[in-house]
Amino acid sequence: MPTTRTPKIKWPKASEKAPWKQFDEDLDIILESSMQGPVHRKLHTLTTLVFSVARERFGIEEAMKRKEGPKPNRRQHRIENLRKEIRQLKKQYRDSLPMQRLGLSQLRDTLRTQLKSLRRAEYTRRKARERTRKRAAFTANPYKFAKTLLDKERSGTQETPLEEVEKYLHDTHSDVNREDALADCYRIDPALPPEMPLVTTEPTLGEVKDVIKKARWGSAPGPNAIPYKAYKMCPLILKRLWRLLKVVWRKGEVPEAWKEAEGIFTPKVRNSKTVNLFRTISLLNVEGKIFFAILARRLTSFLTTNAYIDISVQKGGVPGFSSCVELTSAII
Numbered sequence: 577m578p579t580t581r582t583p584k585i586k587w588p589k590a591s592e593k594a595p596w597k598q599f600d601e602d603l604d605i606i607l608e609s610s611m612q613g614p615v616h617r618k619l620h621t622l623t624t625l626v627f628s629v630a631r632e633r634f635g636i637e638e639a640m641k642r643k644e645g646p647k648p649n650r651r652q653h654r655i656e657n658l659r660k661e662i663r664q665l666k667k668q669y670r671d672s673l674p675m676q677r678l679g680l681s682q683l684r685d686t687l688r689t690q691l692k693s694l695r696r697a698e699y700t701r702r703k704a705r706e707r708t709r710k711r712a713a714f715t716a717n718p719y720k721f722a723k724t725l726l727d728k729e730r731s732g733t734q735e736t737p738l739e740e741v742e743k744y745l746h747d748t749h750s751d752v753n754r755e756d757a758l759a760d761c762y763r764i765d766p767a768l769p770p771e772m773p774l775v776t777t778e779p780t781l782g783e784v785k786d787v788i789k790k791a792r793w794g795s796a797p798g799p800n801a802i803p804y805k806a807y808k809m810c811p812l813i814l815k816r817l818w819r820l821l822k823v824v825w826r827k828g829e830v831p832e833a834w835k836e837a838e839g840i841f842t843p844k845v846r847n848s849k850t851v852n853l854f855r856t857i858s859l860l861n862v863e864g865k866i867f868f869a870i871l872a873r874r875l876t877s878f879l880t881t882n883a884y885i886d887i888s889v890q891k892g893g894v895p896g897f898s899s900c901v902e903l904t905s906a907i908i
Contacts, residue, residue, distance in 0.1 A: 581838065583631075584797070603626065654694055658687055659691065662691065730845060730846060732843040732854075734850075745851075770878065774874060774875070784821065789808075791808070798836075821870075825867075834863065838858070841855070
C-alpha cells in the first residue's frame with residue numbers, strides 16, 4: 577500500500593474527440609519504439625508512458641477546495657441587525673430611569689415583532705429551497721437519495737500512525753492456516769464431468785472491448801492512476817493492451833503490478849479517528865481488472881452451462897438473475 581497517492585490526470589471530456597484521438601495516435605507511435613523486453617516490462621512501459629504523456633499534455637487535477645458557505649441575503653442581514661438592536665435595548669433598559677423604560681419596552685416589542693416576521697419568512701424560503709433541492713436529487717438518482725436518508729452520518733479523519741495501520745491490516749486480513757490443505761467434505765455431492773469444457777483460449781479483442789464498454793466512466797483508478805476512460809477513448813492503446821493480455825494468459829504468470837492495491841479508508845461512524853472505525857477499499861489497476869473480468873465471465877459461463885450452480889438456490893454473483901427482486905417477493 578503506497579504512502580502517497582499518484583496524482584490524477586485531468587483527462588478531457590468524452591465529448592472532446594479531437595484531443596483523445598491525437599493523444600491515442602501520438603502515444604501509439606511512442607509505444608511502437610519503446611515497448612521492449614518481457615511482457616511485465618512492456619506492461620510497465622505502457623502504463624508509465626500513458627500516465628507521463630497524459631500528465632504532460634492534459635495536466636493534473638487540482639485538489640478540491642472547500643466551498644465557502646452561501647453569503648447572507650438582505651433579509652438575513654436585517655435579522656442579524658435586529659438582534660443586535662434588541663440586545664442593545666436590553667442593556668439600555670437595565671441602565672435606564674423608570675420613566676424611560678416604558679418607551680424602551682414598546683420599542684423592543686416592535687423590534688421583536690419585526691424579527692419574528694422576518695424569521696418566519698426566512699424559514700419558509702429555506703424550506704422551499706430545500707424541498708426543491710431534494711426533489712431534484714431524487715429525480716436524478718433515487719437510490720442515492722434514499723441512501724442519504726437511511727444511512728447514518730459518517731465522517732472523520734484517519735489519525736492512526738502508519739505502523740499501527742499496517743499491523744492492523746496484517747492481523748485483520750491474514751490467515752495463518754491459508755496453506756493448509758482442506759479435507760474432503762461429505763456434504764459436497766460428486767460432480768459429473770462437464771458437458772461443455774472451460775474456454776481456455778487467449779482473450780479476444782471483442783471480450784476486452786466488452787469489458788471496457790461496460791466499465792463505468794467514473795471508476796476510480798488503481799495505483800498507476802490510469803482509469804478505464806483512457807482505454808475507452810483510445811482504441812490503439814487498447815489494442816496494444818490486448819496483445820499484452822494474450823501473452824500474460826499464455827505464460828500464466830500474474831504481473832506484480834496487478835497484485836498491488838491502493839487502500840482507501842472510509843469512515844463507518846461519525847467522527848471516526850482510529851483505523852478500526854474505517855472501512856478499507858482496495859483499488860486495483862484496471863489492466864488486471866480487465867484480465868480477471870474475462871476469466872470470471874468464462875468461469876461463470878462454465879459453471880452455469882454445466883449446471884454446477886443451482887440457480888434456484890445460489891443467485892448472488894450470477895449475472896442475468898434479478899435475485900433481489902425474486903427473493904424479496906418470496907419473503908413478502
